[in-house]
């Protein structure tokens with residue numbers, strides 16, 4: 346009997362201390378947050394509710410980000426804030442080993458005997474230290490068609506950052522929502538809180554429209570009744586063994602999502618590039634990642650040169666004339682002779698060839714061309730210079746109106762290709778609540 350009681354006690358302790366077993370309101374199969382684009386910074390913003398009483402927070406969506414971090418210095422009022430005590434299960438889940446002290450009056454973000462992490466502003470590449478803590482987080486559930494009831498995680502782990510870390514972020518924002526490959530990023534915490542699949546999908550809308558991030562498995566349905574989870578082509582997600590965060594502990598893998606681009610073609614012609622740059626080396630340099638904090642795709646200098654030359658050449662073959670660049674773009678064209686199609690401007694198609702010749706991420710005019718004025722169209726790709734950390738960064742503009750799913754359990758990425766081809770867009774989620 347004593348043995349039995351001891352087991353119960355252990356089990357009880359486990360339930361109290363493990364954030365994976367945090368008390369939750371009900372068990373949705375998936376969760377939903379909306380995403381908009383800030384016109385001045387081109388950052389993608391999302392909203393979640395946090396604290397007691399609940400406060401809606403605007404956050405910059407950071408696909409590769411390590412965790413949720415918020416400014417705790419300004420207006421953090423909550424009756425359910427709990428700092429993570431040193432050597433607790435929370436600290437070990439977060440990989441936070443230190444033990445911190447704070448020499449001002451206690452408040453959220455400043456407590457003794459707590460472990461800390463290094464929150465990272467991935468827009469400005471600034472990192473600092475911040476207290477690990479838990480508080481209530483609430484977001485809408487979804488059945489994949491509409492939003493439903495709000496679902497609450499009572500002890501959601503996040504990091505408390507000082508106000509200065511917000512510099513460079515869109516106005517009205519109070520932190521960053523990291524969706525990266527860690528145990529405490531939003532996808533993993535939501536999946537473990539509600540026991541759903543460790544999968545999520547992003548569908549960024551263009552300009553002022555509202556896109557979505559859905560945590561959990563499909564269906565992911567867009568009006569008029571297009572289930573984008575049925576349109577996916579899959580490629581393996583690749584681990585970068587070296588952290589790409591601004592400040593990091595040696596030996597930590599990157600929390601960002603990399604895929605294996607093997608070659609690039611333009612209008613089906615192979616672009617001559619140095620393929621060494623396409624793989625990730627021992628120091629973590631090279632490869633291709635997907636980012637929501639880079640507004641446009643960034644290519645290493647030699648890849649940029651080869652790709653833009655081939656694009657200009659293939660455009661010339663379509664009688665499309667090059668004109669002077671318009672910052673930040675070097676390659677621009679006259680709108681004369683450029684036709685409009687269902688997939689955007691009729692320009693050469695850029696193809697990222699993945700694990701084999703049949704798995705291709707195609708970038709059509711809607712994702713490659715930015716309208717900069719009445720008469721000028723620019724190729725929405727920027728030059729990343731020599732020796733950048735990552736050779737190809739697929740940026741926000743190239744992701745818009747494509748549904749991209751990340752499956753953490755099987756380490757695989759699914760991409761829909763431009764949804765215009767399936768008669769829908771990322772702005773077509775039906776936001777009418779059925780709660």
Ligand SMILES: *[C@@H]1O[C@H](CO)[C@@H](O)[C@H](O)[C@H]1NC(C)=O
Nearest residue numbers: 447448449450451455456457
């Ligand atoms: C932390 O402990 C130090 C030394 O005991 C004390 O001076 C300080 O006020 C405490 N800080 C907080 C936030 O409790």
Ligand SMILES: *[C@@H]1O[C@H](CO)[C@@H](O)[C@H](O)[C@H]1NC(C)=O
Nearest residue numbers: 392393394399483484485495
């Ligand atoms: C549910 O969440 C939505 C979106 O975050 C929010 O607008 C709404 O006020 C919440 N409803 C309740 C009852 O908390």
Ligand SMILES: *[C@@H]1O[C@H](CO)[C@@H](O)[C@H](O)[C@H]1NC(C)=O
Nearest residue numbers: 618619620621622631647732
């Ligand atoms: C290809 O890139 C690698 C990595 O930057 C470099 O070491 C090598 O010299 C390059 N090869 C050529 C032929 O330029």
Ligand SMILES: *[C@@H]1O[C@H](CO)[C@@H](O)[C@H](O)[C@H]1NC(C)=O
Nearest residue numbers: 614654655656658659661662
């Ligand atoms: C330029 O385009 C022509 C015809 O479209 C093609 O034959 C040639 O290989 C291209 N050259 C480069 C450098 O892309």
Ligand SMILES: *[C@@H]1O[C@H](CO)[C@@H](O)[C@H](O)[C@H]1NC(C)=O
Nearest residue numbers: 660661662663664665682683
């Ligand atoms: C390009 O322009 C030339 C001369 O005006 C014309 O002969 C040719 O058919 C055009 N090509 C395309 C692809 O429109």
Ligand SMILES: *[C@@H]1O[C@H](CO)[C@@H](O)[C@H](O)[C@H]1NC(C)=O
Nearest residue numbers: 490491568775776777778779
């Ligand atoms: C959106 O969803 C609501 C609730 O299911 C439904 O009544 C409405 O008809 C849908 N809107 C469209 C345009 O289908």
